[in-house]
Amino acid sequence: MAHMHDKDTDGLTAPTAPNPVVQTFLMLWRDKFAFVSVIFLLLVLFSAIFGPMLLEDLATKQNLRGRNAPPFDFSRDWLYWLGADALGRPLLPRIIVAAQNTIFVAAGAVFFSLTIGTVLGLIAGYTSKMWSQIIMRLADIIMSFPSLLLAVIVLFMLDSSVFNLVIVLAITRIPVYLRTARAETLEVRERMFVQAARVMGASGRRIVFRHILPVVFPTLITIATLDFAFVMLAESALSFLGIGIQPPEITWGLMVSQGRPYLTTAWWLSFWPGLAIILTTLSLNLLSHWMRTALDPAQRWRLENVRKKNG
Numbered sequence: 001m002a003h004m005h006d007k008d009t010d011g012l013t014a015p016t017a018p019n020p021v022v023q024t025f026l027m028l029w030r031d032k033f034a035f036v037s038v039i040f041l042l043l044v045l046f047s048a049i050f051g052p053m054l055l056e057d058l059a060t061k062q063n064l065r066g067r068n069a070p071p072f073d074f075s076r077d078w079l080y081w082l083g084a085d086a087l088g089r090p091l092l093p094r095i096i097v098a099a100q101n102t103i104f105v106a107a108g109a110v111f112f113s114l115t116i117g118t119v120l121g122l123i124a125g126y127t128s129k130m131w132s133q134i135i136m137r138l139a140d141i142i143m144s145f146p147s148l149l150l151a152v153i154v155l156f157m158l159d160s161s162v163f164n165l166v167i168v169l170a171i172t173r174i175p176v177y178l179r180t181a182r183a184e185t186l187e188v189r190e191r192m193f194v195q196a197a198r199v200m201g202a203s204g205r206r207i208v209f210r211h212i213l214p215v216v217f218p219t220l221i222t223i224a225t226l227d228f229a230f231v232m233l234a235e236s237a238l239s240f241l242g243i244g245i246q247p248p249e250i251t252w253g254l255m256v257s258q259g260r261p262y263l264t265t266a267w268w269l270s271f272w273p274g275l276a277i278i279l280t281t282l283s284l285n286l287l288s289h290w291m292r293t294a295l296d297p298a299q300r301w302r303l304e305n306v307r308k309k310n311g
Contacts, residue, residue, distance in 0.1 A: 027290075034290035037283035044280055047099040055093040060248070063088035068266040083268040085258070091272055094250060098273065101251045105166055106231040112170035114177050114224050121181025122208050122216070126189055136182070139175040147172035148234060155243040165244060169231050176227065177220055184216040218291065225288035229281035236277075252276050 028035050058079055064087065069076070071083035071091075079090035124135040142150075151168045158164045188194060189212065197207050236253025238244030240260070245251045252273040259269025 031290050033286045037286040040279060040283045041287065044099055044103065044276075047096045048103040049100070051093075051096040052100050055097055059089065059093040059097040059250075061089060068262065068269070070266075071268045071272075082272050083266070085255075085269055086262065086266075091255075091268065094255065095252070095273055095276055098250045098252050098255060099276070101162060101245060101249055102232060102235070102253065102277075105162060105169070105235050105245070105251065106228050108166040109169035109173065109231045110224050110227050112166070113173035113227070114220060116170070117174040117177025118181045118213075118216075118220055120174070121178040122185055122213065124178065125182040125185025126204065126208050126212065132182070135178065139178050142171065143175045148237060151234065151238060152241065152243060155238065160243050160246050162245065162249065165235065165238070169234055173227055173231070176223060180220060180223060181216055184219055185212055188212050188215050221291055222288045225284040228284050229277070232277050232281070 028038065063084070066076075066080065066084045066088040067086055069080055069084035069088070071081065073080060073083075077090075079093055082091040082095070084090050085094070120135050120139075124132040150172055151165075154168045155164060185208075194207060194211050197211050202210075232253060235244055235251060236256050239246075239251065239254040240257035245254050247254075255273035256270045256277070259266070259271075259273075262269050
């Protein structure tokens with residue numbers, strides 16, 4: 001009997017933990033809007049990485065005979081399917097090439113402001129009241145100036161380079177993440193699991209990064225995706241004022257600004273890069289909504305319920 005019991009026990013296999021990558025892909029696949037958003041964002045990322053290497057010469061090639069050529073003229077070369085600008089340069093390769101600077105400026109500014117703002121917000125929300133007051137007063141000083149006006153002043157004094165634009169836009173957006181991270185930290189630090197970790201002797205650094213940050217981070221990611229659109233529009237406004245990205249560099253925002261004088265005669269000059277900004281922003285928002293549920297331990301059960309219902 002003991003031998004039979006051992007045999008039955010040996011025949012049982014412990015359930016294997018699902019592969020996190022596969023599990024994430026399956027959750028993403030069930031949300032069709034988020035899945036399509038990821039595909040589009042990957043195309044934009046591919047354009048940003050390889051576009052300038054493959055199409056830079058084509059994007060700057062001028063053809064004055066084709067000035068402001070209209071779109072959808074399929075009798076012409078595929079480069080001109082979206083039309084041409086005031087110098088006869090094809091819009092399609094220019095939009096692809098412009099993705100690099102656009103993504104670099106927006107992603108760089110959001111990354112630095114998110115990182116610095118999150119760290120300062122965690123410190124302000126968890127450490128002593130003195131440090132909290134100092135950090136919040138610095139945030140108030142930055143927020144006392146309109147972000148666009150502050151960027152105009154700083155860039156007017158400095159060179160209008162891509163690096164300076166990223167730094168200036170990042171500084172103006174730090175208080176957004178700082179205030180959000182601090183407010184979330186003040187609420188999470190009073191929860192039972194944080195108090196339990198403190199009683200068990202966990203260090204302050206471990207509590208902040210192991211227990212508080214995973215709960216706060218999904219909210220910050222959602223804000224970051226929305227901020228991505230703000231940074232792209234801010235870059236467009238600065239380029240329009242002549243202190244943002246300057247030719248021969250190109251971004252979607254600069255293309256929108258350059259097409260503004262031709263809105264009544266050649267609408268496509270601003271429409272296509274503007275559409276690229278809208279679709280990128282929409283894709284980021286849809287993906288952020290999915291990530292808000294997938295990354296937040298308090299919300300992940302919603303995706304699990306959908307998985308169980310779908311069998």
